[in-house]
Amino acid sequence: MASRQTKIIALTEAGKSLAERLQSLIEAEVAYKPQPFAEQVQSFFKNGDRLIFICATGIVMRSLAPVLQDKYQDPPVLVIDEQGQFVIPLLSGHEGGANNWALEVSKHLNAQPVITTANGYLNPVYSVGMGCERGCPVDELERLLMECLEQSSLNLDQVSSISSIDIKADEVGLIELAEKLDKPYQIWDKNQLSEMEPLLSTRSEYVFNTVGVYGVAESAALLSTKQQTGQQPELVLNKQKTKKATCAIARSYSGVGGASSAEN
Incomplete structure (x- = not known):
């Protein structure tokens, strides 16, 4: 297995601009319109890379569904809207650290974290x-x-x-x-x-x-x-x-x- 990295995946020009802005704030690689899309993002996921998607949550779930295992093994996945207003920890919120990661990324972007897991609003x-x-x-x-x-x-x-x-x-x-x-x-x-x-x-x-x-x-x-x-x-x-x-x-x-x- 190759070394784990952070990948920011964008599908539109607006998403690409946000990805490049975020890349200047955290150590990450930008993947703009990777092709074939599902195959590429599944490869990142199976490698254990931490993933930030700037696109609709439905696209992410349909693309990753075939390779999901469980919350103890899956790497953390965040989803951000194109305007950079909301950061959603989509997978591995607790065990994978996506909740804490979402809080960190939100601070960089001055965005609102959307924590949906149980105990998400406790300390x-x-x-x-x-x-x-x-x-x-x-x-x-x-x-x-x-x-x-x-x-x-x-x-x-x-x-x-x-x-x-x-x-x-x-x-x-x-x-x-x-x-x-x-x-x-x-x-x-x-x-x-x-x-x-x-x-x-x-x-x-x-x-x-x-x-x-x-x-x-x-x-x-x-x-x-x-x-x-x-x-x-x-x-x-x-x-x-x-x-x-x-x-x-x-x-x-x-x-x-x-x-x-x-x-x-």
């Missing part, structure tokens, strides 16, 4: 959970964290804390990472973390036999967001790992209210 709180082998270098931990943020279309400012299990209370690499990034370092004991077991994406018997929970990174991320908001947490990014470290990102929402439509 998301994100926390990073990490686990590692004893003595894991801070550089490896930071590299993994940054890759996970990029994969989730999040930035460091959106992260409320870095958390782990209590046996990592003295883990130098994690402590240094939190200090370097100016984030609180939270630790939880295995009894607290075990409450998150039903929400884990995977359960590792090896990890359980070693530390008493089925997953450190996911459990810590989930519990941290729940503690901050008092609301049910969810995984934004399932556990990612290197040879020596693991990382997961969770979210819950603070505030009340919200849209009533279903998750896209």
Whole structure:
């Protein structure tokens, strides 16, 4: 698979002008009237490229329908009208990060984001959970964290804390990472973390036999967001790992209210 990029797809002269304006504000490639259209945009999508369409939503849905998988795997897709007034996160709003991306693009264009997913009008709180082998270098931990943020279309400012299990209370690499990034370092004991077991994406018997929970990174991320908001947490990014470290990102929402439509 080729490296993932951001593509702005336009079909009209007005759309092309808006695409070029947006290209000057974000790192992206403009694809003007790609041909054959459906084949080209499906290729972008299957490559994992983040897509911004400047056209009707119906065109986008009919073109991408054959290659849609699910909200955990599909890349984020935005749709913008030709006048640049509205930015709609059409696919992978929560898990793929399209909602947050729509907010960012809206600010660039001074446009109105149209968030239609459930909880779209609440304030998301994100926390990073990490686990590692004893003595894991801070550089490896930071590299993994940054890759996970990029994969989730999040930035460091959106992260409320870095958390782990209590046996990592003295883990130098994690402590240094939190200090370097100016984030609180939270630790939880295995009894607290075990409450998150039903929400884990995977359960590792090896990890359980070693530390008493089925997953450190996911459990810590989930519990941290729940503690901050008092609301049910969810995984934004399932556990990612290197040879020596693991990382997961969770979210819950603070505030009340919200849209009533279903998750896209």
